[in-house]
Amino acid sequence: MTSKNKKPMELYVHIPFCARKCLYCDFLSFRALASVHEAYTAQLIREIEAQGAFCREYQVTTIFIGGGTPSVMEPCLIADIMRALKYHFDVAEDAEITIEVNPGTLLYNKLHIYREAGINRLSIGLQSTDNRELRDLGRIHTFEEFLKSFQCARMVGFSNINVDLMSSIPGQTLESFKNTLKKVAMLKPEHISAYSLIIEEGTPFWDHYGQGAAGGWRSAGQDGKEHPMAADGPAFPPLPDEDTESRIYHLTRTFLTEQGYGRYEISNYAKPGHECRHNIGYWTEVPYLGLGLGASSYLGGCRFSNTSDLDMYLGLDFNRAPEEVLEQLHGPLQELSREARMEEFMFLGLRLTKGVSGIDFVSMFGIKLETVFGPVMERLISDGLLEKNGVWISLTEWGMDVSNYVLSEFLLS
Numbered sequence: 001m002t003s004k005n006k007k008p009m010e011l012y013v014h015i016p017f018c019a020r021k022c023l024y025c026d027f028l029s030f031r032a033l034a035s036v037h038e039a040y041t042a043q044l045i046r047e048i049e050a051q052g053a054f055c056r057e058y059q060v061t062t063i064f065i066g067g068g069t070p071s072v073m074e075p076c077l078i079a080d081i082m083r084a085l086k087y088h089f090d091v092a093e094d095a096e097i098t099i100e101v102n103p104g105t106l107l108y109n110k111l112h113i114y115r116e117a118g119i120n121r122l123s124i125g126l127q128s129t130d131n132r133e134l135r136d137l138g139r140i141h142t143f144e145e146f147l148k149s150f151q152c153a154r155m156v157g158f159s160n161i162n163v164d165l166m167s168s169i170p171g172q173t174l175e176s177f178k179n180t181l182k183k184v185a186m187l188k189p190e191h192i193s194a195y196s197l198i199i200e201e202g203t204p205f206w207d208h209y210g211q212g213a214a215g216g217w218r219s220a221g222q223d224g225k226e227h228p229m230a231a232d233g234p235a236f237p238p239l240p241d242e243d244t245e246s247r248i249y250h251l252t253r254t255f256l257t258e259q260g261y262g263r264y265e266i267s268n269y270a271k272p273g274h275e276c277r278h279n280i281g282y283w284t285e286v287p288y289l290g291l292g293l294g295a296s297s298y299l300g301g302c303r304f305s306n307t308s309d310l311d312m313y314l315g316l317d318f319n320r321a322p323e324e325v326l327e328q329l330h331g332p333l334q335e336l337s338r339e340a341r342m343e344e345f346m347f348l349g350l351r352l353t354k355g356v357s358g359i360d361f362v363s364m365f366g367i368k369l370e371t372v373f374g375p376v377m378e379r380l381i382s383d384g385l386l387e388k389n390g391v392w393i394s395l396t397e398w399g400m401d402v403s404n405y406v407l408s409e410f411l412l413s
């Protein structure tokens with residue numbers, strides 16, 4: 001419960017370290033020595049102290065320690081971060097506190113220390129139960145290692161676990177994805193996220209599958225054969241074709257629904273009562289503060305991001321006037337225009353299956369939803385992509401299938 005006289009806020013803490021870079025990853029993450037983990041944690045704690053002083057009117061309802069791979073660090077560093085967060089922020093007693101972890105970096109002892117530190121939710125990056133698919137993604141772990149981590153997490157007492165899955169993996173078939181879904185559902189995690197692989201620029205996958213690759217997008221899959229690189233290098237099997245992708249997408253929805261998971265967002269499924277509060281807050285514009293390298297924030301109607309330069313981050317002098325050092329950390333704050341906030345209200349809120357509420361819109365902007373978006377809403381409703389239920393506007397199932405198109409229709413400029 002949030003304290004009556006304080007506003008709710010969420011915290012995101014970025015740990016940019018990984019054991020190795022996956023072949024598709026464009027996140028702000030890299031390998032670093034244990035001494036860098038320690039220096040980073042010390043600086044992060046200084047930032048937590050500085051930022052906390054500006055957030056006295058907020059109560060923290062959720063914390064998400066993400067990355068990167070937070071579990072690659074020594075667990076005592078995570079415990080130090082948790083201690084600092086609780087000391088410098090007003091963290092609600094029932095706050096949802098998640099840490100992202102990867103199999104292959106988890107031991108019983110680590111999980112135990114997380115629990116002791118007050119972390120009550122795990123998000124495990126599995127992606128696939130097929131070891132060949134995992135290898136081709138450049139993941140460091142096997143399915144068997146995931147199983148051990150999952151069992152350890154239950155033994156330690158974690159009763160709120162998310163498992164991340166990925167579709168559109170090179171070489172993935174409908175059958176292999178079905179196997180992944182079945183094996184994961186048998187373990188009964190409380191939450192499952194299922195995102196599609198996106199080929200991002202600047203990654204080895206982009207060089208092979210992206211628009212810049214010889215022959216262009218998806219060229220590798222045209223002959224249906226594997227395309228091995230050097231004998232000791234990664235294999236680049238073809239990407240699934242569009243028909244397989246679409247069947248995988250529909251299978252995810254029907255299978256997980258049959259297994260008792262409710263779809264509450266385009267790519268997220270949960271057992272009743274286990275929807276991720278942190279992400280729901282993000283989609284419904286609860287203010288959040290990002291701490292650590294490259295972390296983004298949305299606070300006081302402004303969006304801003306911390307520097308992504310590790311040397312600069314580590315070199316910040318938190319003994320200087322806090323306003324000065326925070327401005328160095330994330331540059332001047334930029335207030336979002338009212339129009340931009342209205343667009344975001346729609347883009348983010350419509351990702352949720354329950355959609356957006358006309359009442360919330362009026363209370364936030366002092367104007368009716370229909371006055372701003374009436375014509376586009378009418379057109380999308382008559383096209384069968386949007387539906388109205390009382391004060392709620394939401395995507396239809398078909399609208400969810402083509403959500404990128406539908407959401408882009410709410411751009412005001």
Ligand code: SF4
Pocket residue numbers: 017018019020021022025026027029067068069102125
């Ligand atoms: S574990 Fe996650 S953050 Fe790290 S390299 Fe792989 S995809 Fe990127």
